[in-house]
Amino acid sequence: MAKVRGAIVVDTERCKGCELCVGACPTDVIGMEEEVNSKGYHYAYMKNPEACTGCVNCAIICPDGVISVYRVKTS
Amino acid sequence: MAEITLDQIIQPENLVYTKSRIMTDTVLHYCPGCGHGTAHRLLAEVIEELDLQADTIGVAPVGCSVLMYNYMDVDMQEAAHGRAPALATAIKRLMPEKFVFTYQGDGDLAAIGTAETIHACNRGENITILFINNGIYGMTGGQMAPTTLPDMKASTCPYGRDVRMMGNPLKITDIVATLPGSYYVTRQSVHTPGNVRKAKKAIRKAVEYQKRNQGTCFVEIVSNCNSGWKMTPADANQWLEENMLPFYPLGDLKVPEE
Amino acid sequence: MGELRLMKGNEAVAEAAIRAGADGYFGYPITPQSEVMEYLMAEKPHERTGMVVLQAESELAAINMVYGGAACGKKVMTSSSSPGISLMQEGISYIAGAELPCLLVNVVRGGPGLGTIQPAQSDYFQAVKGGGHGDYRLITLAPASVQEMSDFVKLGFELAFKYRNPVMILSDGAIGQMMEKVELFDPVPRSKEILPWATTGKTPDRERNIITSLDLDPKRQEDFNLKLQKKYGEIEEKEVRYEKIQCDDAEYLFVAYGTSSRVVQKAVQLARSRGIKVGLFRPITLWPFPSKEIFAMTGQVKGILSVEMSAGQMVEDIRLAVKGKIKVDYYGRMGGIIPTPDEVVEMLEKKIIGG
Ligand SMILES: Cc1ncc(C[n+]2csc(CCOP(=O)(O)OP(=O)(O)O)c2C)c(N)n1
Ligand code: SF4
Ligand code: SF4
Numbered sequence: 001m002a003k004v005r006g007a008i009v010v011d012t013e014r015c016k017g018c019e020l021c022v023g024a025c026p027t028d029v030i031g032m033e034e035e036v037n038s039k040g041y042h043y044a045y046m047k048n049p050e051a052c053t054g055c056v057n058c059a060i061i062c063p064d065g066v067i068s069v070y071r072v073k074t075s
Numbered sequence: 076m077a078e079i080t081l082d083q084i085i086q087p088e089n090l091v092y093t094k095s096r097i098m099t100d101t102v103l104h105y106c107p108g109c110g111h112g113t114a115h116r117l118l119a120e121v122i123e124e125l126d127l128q129a130d131t132i133g134v135a136p137v138g139c140s141v142l143m144y145n146y147m148d149v150d151m152q153e154a155a156h157g158r159a160p161a162l163a164t165a166i167k168r169l170m171p172e173k174f175v176f177t178y179q180g181d182g183d184l185a186a187i188g189t190a191e192t193i194h195a196c197n198r199g200e201n202i203t204i205l206f207i208n209n210g211i212y213g214m215t216g217g218q219m220a221p222t223t224l225p226d227m228k229a230s231t232c233p234y235g236r237d238v239r240m241m242g243n244p245l246k247i248t249d250i251v252a253t254l255p256g257s258y259y260v261t262r263q264s265v266h267t268p269g270n271v272r273k274a275k276k277a278i279r280k281a282v283e284y285q286k287r288n289q290g291t292c293f294v295e296i297v298s299n300c301n302s303g304w305k306m307t308p309a310d311a312n313q314w315l316e317e318n319m320l321p322f323y324p325l326g327d328l329k330v331p332e333e
Numbered sequence: 334m335g336e337l338r339l340m341k342g343n344e345a346v347a348e349a350a351i352r353a354g355a356d357g358y359f360g361y362p363i364t365p366q367s368e369v370m371e372y373l374m375a376e377k378p379h380e381r382t383g384m385v386v387l388q389a390e391s392e393l394a395a396i397n398m399v400y401g402g403a404a405c406g407k408k409v410m411t412s413s414s415s416p417g418i419s420l421m422q423e424g425i426s427y428i429a430g431a432e433l434p435c436l437l438v439n440v441v442r443g444g445p446g447l448g449t450i451q452p453a454q455s456d457y458f459q460a461v462k463g464g465g466h467g468d469y470r471l472i473t474l475a476p477a478s479v480q481e482m483s484d485f486v487k488l489g490f491e492l493a494f495k496y497r498n499p500v501m502i503l504s505d506g507a508i509g510q511m512m513e514k515v516e517l518f519d520p521v522p523r524s525k526e527i528l529p530w531a532t533t534g535k536t537p538d539r540e541r542n543i544i545t546s547l548d549l550d551p552k553r554q555e556d557f558n559l560k561l562q563k564k565y566g567e568i569e570e571k572e573v574r575y576e577k578i579q580c581d582d583a584e585y586l587f588v589a590y591g592t593s594s595r596v597v598q599k600a601v602q603l604a605r606s607r608g609i610k611v612g613l614f615r616p617i618t619l620w621p622f623p624s625k626e627i628f629a630m631t632g633q634v635k636g637i638l639s640v641e642m643s644a645g646q647m648v649e650d651i652r653l654a655v656k657g658k659i660k661v662d663y664y665g666r667m668g669g670i671i672p673t674p675d676e677v678v679e680m681l682e683k684k685i686i687g688g
């Protein structure tokens with residue numbers, strides 16, 4: 001069965017830790033890193049990467065445009 | 076079949092979304108979660124998709140977005156508080172073949188710049204106006220705006236907006252829609268992914284319609300100001316949905332007759 | 334010889350704008366200069382040259398339209414009279430701060446407040462000392478005839494683009510309204526040149542152009558101010574303009590500009606008929622002010638009378654120029670009253686010769 005798999009890449013230095021991407025993800029992929037970036041913000045990361053479908057919700061809600069999304073169809 | 080690895084997914088050919096090249100690499104100065112960034116990005120994407128970079132002249136007046144010219148890789152002018160539609164009027168009339176937009180806050184567009192807004196729209200200037208309504212004066216630290224809701228708190232109405240004393244919130248977009256010079260008038264928001272998608276479609280129309288030379292295209296974006304509202308970004312978006320949207324309902328107010 | 338016409342000063346401004354190849358005029362009606370836009374609209378400049386003429390909703394909008402057009406590198410202008418120019422001040426400061434070229438015409442009327450629609454020269458300080466906020470200067474040209482109303486439109490645009498600075502023609506209601514013969518200059522076509530700094534759309538061959546007066550970094554803001562001051566210094570060095578009338582043998586000197594200088598020219602004749610050797614020094618640029626040239630007269634003349642239709646504004650610049658070397662006094666009328674040559678001679682005798 002064809003399955004869609006996605007992944008996100010966060011520009012962690014530019015992430016402001018607003019967490020809007022966390023709430024926007026339908027499959028609960030994103031978490032906030034304990035570590036902070038050089039500006040002092042906790043940044044987003046894929047805490048649950050297998051669940052990502054590449055739906056881009058997180059990327060389009062991100063006010064700072066720091067998320068890139070990749071998607072493949074596997075069979 | 077072997078599981079596909081992240082490294083295999085994260086390959087250039089699989090890229091489905093990344094920041095528009097019309098956005099520069101400068102870090103936005105906006106507070107975390109502020110809708111200004113999202114609105115900028117949508118406009119940038121539309122300019123990129125319609126291949127308008129070489130034709131675009133933008134105007135951003137005083138307000139939190141005064142430094143928009145640092146983020147958009149297009150020619151831009153910085154205007155005095157409230158006056159962007161006057162600048163845009165002249166730009167478009169002198170160079171009718173260009174794409175001209177203004178990007179204005181609610182204090183800017185609906186208080187100090189009310190006359191310029193109404194008259195540009197009433198003359199039917201062929202410009203596109205993006206109006207960010209966050210119900211507050213963001214840049215100056217959260218004072219009451221013309222759009223502040225009844226009973227909503229702001230630093231110059233710390234006990235809430237008493238409409239008998241401070242006047243009523245102004246639905247300027249509704250007024251703009253009644254003017255013969257406006258062509259496309261819509262109210263959108265960017266607080267959920269679904270709304271972002273709709274807002275982008277609206278912005279795209281407002282940009283594309285400028286080519287028709289039929290009048291002013293006006294997109295209000297109901298947005299947040301988590302700093303001014305003193306909320307987390309997620310709470311602010313929730314509050315926006317529960318309080319702003321009933322007063323400023325989303326949807327088209329005026330659409331072209333096809 | 335160019336085309337000769339009998340015109341009002343305000344009409345001459347309008348005709349000169351079209352002939353100078355102006356791209357845009359944005360204005361709002363106010364007496365005593367409404368003929369500028371009326372003439373333009375009647376001439377259909379959109380057909381003659383493609384020039385845009387728009388009646389704005391206010392002077393506030395008009396000056397910001399000028400900003401928008403100037404930022405595209407276009408030849409744009411506005412005209413107004415005193416209260417309207419007051420309303421424009423924020424915009425003028427922005428234009429100076431963004432280093433944009435444009436032409437502003439103030440056909441001055443008496444103030445303060447709504448004042449009167451009669452001529453005055455009481456906006457001198459506003460024009461030459463700033464007017465709006467911040468450290469900036471307007472190149473200020475003072476026409477004394479309908480001919481100069483026309484000529485200074487062309488000169489004003491040239492200076493504005495040469496220095497990327499707003500230029501003001503500081504006229505008054507008398508010159509705006511008076512009819513005189515004018516020799517019109519030959520029309521020049523509107524420029525098609527795309528200026529490298531102008532916002533005309535970012536093409537792949539260049540970085541984006543940004544027009545702004547904002548810089549929140551104190552060091553950079555100070556550096557920018559120093560750069561402006563340097564430019565103003567250069568203008569003071571190179572662009573001073575004035576006229577000396579019967580000054581060669583003068584023992585006394587009138588200084589006057591615009592309408593006052595026309596009255597004073599008659600006063601010079603009158604005084605000389607009574608044996609008083611007096612000349613007229615007429616500043617044409619009020620900023621840059623001809624300070625050095627007036628100082629140079631202090632070796633020759635015994636005293637200076639500044640004649641102005643104000644409570645005494647230019648006299649302050651004359652006093653600064655002569656550095657206390659000789660006596661300087663002022664005579665003027667206000668409220669829309671133009672002084673008479675008789676009054677002026679009488680005051681020279683009383684305040685300077687006798688005093
Ligand atoms: C003539 C003038 N008056 C006041 C100000 C101060 N000021 C700057 S931004 C602003 C309000 C901006 O609010 P809004 O337009 O709603 O934009 P936001 O910052 O919320 O995005 C004010 C009052 C100014 N710059 N110029
Ligand atoms: S692309 Fe979709 S599924 Fe993947 S992290 Fe973003 S929101 Fe979640
Ligand atoms: S939405 Fe963007 S800025 Fe906010 S936490 Fe997520 S990645 Fe960071």
Ligand code: SF4
Binds near residue numbers: 209301
């Ligand atoms: S103050 Fe408000 S509007 Fe301004 S950047 Fe912060 S959240 Fe956005």
